Amino acid sequence: DAGVIQSPRHEVTEMGQEVTLRCKPISGHNSLFWYRQTMMRGLELLIYFNNNVPIDDSGMPEDRFSAKMPNASFSTLKIQPSEPRDSAVYFCANKQGARTEAFFGQGTRLTVV
Amino acid sequence: QQQVKQSPQSLIVQKGGISIINCAYENTAFDYFPWYQQFPGKGPALLIAIRPDVSEKKEGRFTISFNKSAKQFSLHIMDSQPGDSATYFCAASIRGGDYKLSFGAGTTVTVRA
Numbered sequence: 571d572a573g574v575i576q577s578p579r580h581e582v583t584e585m586g587q588e589v590t591l592r593c594k595p596i597s598g599h600n601s602l603f604w605y606r607q608t609m610m611r612g613l614e615l616l617i618y619f620n621n622n623v624p625i626d627d628s629g630m631p632e633d634r635f636s637a638k639m640p641n642a643s644f645s646t647l648k649i650q651p652s653e654p655r656d657s658a659v660y661f662c663a664n665k666q667g668a669r670t671e672a673f674f675g676q677g678t679r680l681t682v683v
Numbered sequence: 684q685q686q687v688k689q690s691p692q693s694l695i696v697q698k699g700g701i702s703i704i705n706c707a708y709e710n711t712a713f714d715y716f717p718w719y720q721q722f723p724g725k726g727p728a729l730l731i732a733i734r735p736d737v738s739e740k741k742e743g744r745f746t747i748s749f750n751k752s753a754k755q756f757s758l759h760i761m762d763s764q765p766g767d768s769a770t771y772f773c774a775a776s777i778r779g780g781d782y783k784l785s786f787g788a789g790t791t792v793t794v795r796a
């Protein structure tokens with residue numbers, strides 16, 4: 571298995587544009603998480619899914635952020651419209667159970683100018 | 684608010700020295716305490732984890748010490764090497780099927796040769 575695959579690795583966009591980040595999770599790992607990492611706030615959990623169902627989206631900062639997991643093989647995080655303060659590294663992570671390892675993707679570095 | 688408090692924010696240690704990172708928590712429902720290691724440009728990766736029924740776990744040069752009554756746990760890196768230079772995150776998750784991890788703010792460790 572290639573692990574958690576995120577795309578794109580880097581994204582530069584202008585303020586106001588829509589941004590879509592993609593994640594291909596590990597097969598058979600039924601929990602998927604989206605994290606945002608910044609110097610100021612560290613690793614913040616945005617949303618997590620269990621068996622493709624959103625369980626907790628309390629970390630999503632605003633209505634501009636939305637996430638979907640249409641099937642076990644794919645998830646997206648969308649920001650519309652994007653703002654400069656959304657600039658961060660966004661990670662997708664997978665777990666198979668409560669006390670198991672979370673596997674992180676390489677992250678998408680988003681810059682909104 | 685951050686459910687897991689981590690200190691120090693950064694530390695510098697000489698090659699061969701001991702690096703110590705401390706974490707504290709309040710939620711007694713936490714029952715799984717992993718440490719993640721992150722290199723620049725990469726996602727965090729599991730380093731070592733402990734459950735509250737043991738007071739210490741050692742893997743190679745890395746040791747977790749756990750004090751349940753004080754609600755504290757720490758990571759010791761023995762014989763620190765330049766390759767250990769990274770950011771380290773402590774984390775915790777609760778029992779009962781909740782899969783999400785609460786991360787500390789991170790500690791950047793620099794090992795000088």
